[in-house]
Amino acid sequence: MWKQIVTYHLEMTHPSQLVPARKPHIAFSLAQVELPCPPLNRFLYAAVGGDWYWLDRLGWSYAQWQSYLEREGVETWAAYVSGTPAGYFELETQADGNVEIAYFGLLPQFIGQGLGAALLTATVERAWAIGARRVWVHTCSLDHPNALLGYQARGFRVFDIVHTEQDLPERSPGPWPGAFPED
Numbered sequence: 001m002w003k004q005i006v007t008y009h010l011e012m013t014h015p016s017q018l019v020p021a022r023k024p025h026i027a028f029s030l031a032q033v034e035l036p037c038p039p040l041n042r043f044l045y046a047a048v049g050g051d052w053y054w055l056d057r058l059g060w061s062y063a064q065w066q067s068y069l070e071r072e073g074v075e076t077w078a079a080y081v082s083g084t085p086a087g088y089f090e091l092e093t094q095a096d097g098n099v100e101i102a103y104f105g106l107l108p109q110f111i112g113q114g115l116g117a118a119l120l121t122a123t124v125e126r127a128w129a130i131g132a133r134r135v136w137v138h139t140c141s142l143d144h145p146n147a148l149l150g151y152q153a154r155g156f157r158v159f160d161i162v163h164t165e166q167d168l169p170e171r172s173p174g175p176w177p178g179a180f181p182e183d
Contacts, residue, residue: 050179
């Protein structure tokens with residue numbers, strides 16, 4: 001099925017632009033994934049992005065994940081609630097002091113509890129802490145309906161909008177084959 005997609009590119013150019021989130025309704029901890037771990041990153045990617053058509057990396061081999069995660073300037077951080085993975089972010093340091101929030105999101109059961117805003121605050125703070133001169137991210141019309149507003153609420157400003165068309169399955173893939181009850 002061909003679908004129209006709108007992609008929003010957003011940025012912050014100074015740490016003072018961050019609008020910190022209020023404390024979330026639930027406590028969470030954050031830990032850097034310091035050793036490249038393809039199964040963990042693939043799990044987080046599929047669990048967070050399964051409902052939002054995150055398809056680009058689903059076909060990656062173990063070697064592709066390993067190669068990506070071993071790259072200089074790539075960081076993964078996982079958020080936990082009561083020891084359970086609740087979300088994550090990946091940062092990628094790029095040329096000229098740019099740091100991209102390559103991936104960001106929550107597992108479905110943790111959406112709607114204020115955790116996303118707090119995790120995004122921590123994400124941006126980490127990007128500035130590693131020496132960013134500019135922090136940027138993109139989101140699109142396939143992501144959670146509140147994604148764009150969430151980035152803007154934290155202080156990101158849109159610098160580009162791109163319209164494309166993509167051939168997609170009728171519904172998002174979910175976190176794994178057979179994850180939907182009717183499968």
